[in-house]
Amino acid sequence: MNGPVVHVDTASPVPPYEQIRAQLAALITTGRMPEGERLPTVRQLAADLGLAAGTVARAYRELEAASLIRTRRGAGTRVAPLPAPTRTPDPAKLAELALRFVTEARGLGADRETVQRAVRDALDE
Structure with a gap:
């Protein structure tokens, strides 16, 4: 992930972890972050945004639960393959x-x- 892609508005009523999750999910699902692209470490992104590591970790956990990213020991956190689109959205x-x-x-x-x-x-x- 090159450059500042995620921004957090601390004055927003939306929690910071949700802002991170939503922005990264949008980048992934629109293809702006392709499959296999490496995300910054939790600590690095937290430092870049001036947030606690737990805030970024929660966003990453939710993205992982949604199967948008995968974390592997030694390989870091990367964009997961997108599921095949369904013909009829739920x-x-x-x-x-x-x-x-x-x-x-x-x-x-x-x-x-x-x-x-x-x-x-x-x-x-």
Whole structure:
């Protein structure tokens, strides 16, 4: 992982570990971080972001639980192969993701139009 890719807003109502998890998950699922790319160590990323190592470790654990990264002793933490896409997305999972996004966006002060614009912009990327 080259350069500062993850940013944490300490004034945000979203916990720092969740900001890290969400940003890395987005980078992985969009292909910006390809399979096999090595992530910084927990300690290194924590130092780079000015956070406690436990905060980064929690984000990494959640990413590992979601099968987005793999940690191997001696090989470090790397982006895992993405699961094969399914033809029909699970409506319940989509609703859960949408609700989480809207909740976090509203926590940042975004109104309906801003949330919709953000979704449209993300779809157009």
